[in-house]
Amino acid sequence: MYGGSWAGPSQTDGWEFIAKEDLSVIQLGLFDGHDRGGFTQPHEIGLWDDTGNLLVSATIDSGEIVPLVGNFRMVGVPTTQLRVGQTYVIGAFMPGVVTDYVYGLDSYNASFYGLRIDPRVQFVQMRQSVADALAFPASTGVRDIFGMFGPGFVVEVPEPRTLSLVVLSILLLTTVKNCNQGAKEKESKNFGKIK
The missing domain is CATH 2.60.120 (Jelly Rolls)
Structure with missing residues (x-):
């Protein structure tokens, strides 16, 4: 050297x-x-x-x-x-x-x-x-x-943004699905009631 x-x-x-x-x-x-x-x-x-x-x-x-x-x-x-x-x-x-x-x-x-x-x-x-x-x-x-x-x-090392967006999308879809499922269960319980 x-x-x-x-x-x-x-x-x-x-x-x-x-x-x-x-x-x-x-x-x-x-x-x-x-x-x-x-x-x-x-x-x-x-x-x-x-x-x-x-x-x-x-x-x-x-x-x-x-x-x-x-x-x-x-x-x-x-x-x-x-x-x-x-x-x-x-x-x-x-x-x-x-x-x-x-x-x-x-x-x-x-x-x-x-x-x-x-x-x-x-x-x-x-x-x-x-x-x-x-x-x-x-x-x-x-x-x-x-x-x-x-x-x-x-x-600059690029952030794994695509992966972050995919994970965020999955979490969002899971949350929406759970909310919809909870609403349907509540709805079906209301239909089964006798007044």
């Missing part, structure tokens, strides 16, 4: 992926490999389509202001739809001289460290750009680096 970008110039590091199903992105974030103290610099995270259109971005403040989710510091963003079969790029801006870093893995280390990528996305390749601000990482290759990992995102 290599520390990507360490002590380098300002750059955006990230990775390209294909959505394997429709996804709703609700948070963007960055891996925090520090033992404590958070990031030494603020970082802007961006999510682009494959033509370089910025879909959503967020800033991760320095320090520990942004809470950890696992080992990632995540911030909420407006819900952003990713469509099945479409290609996207996520990247994190690392202001130079870079003191925080992303992880660059070669193919050997990716398998050695057990790199796992969510099955809802297909990893394509690393991405990088050298620029003084967050920029679409157009470059696709640096030596033997398999991927530049650090920026990430959280997707």
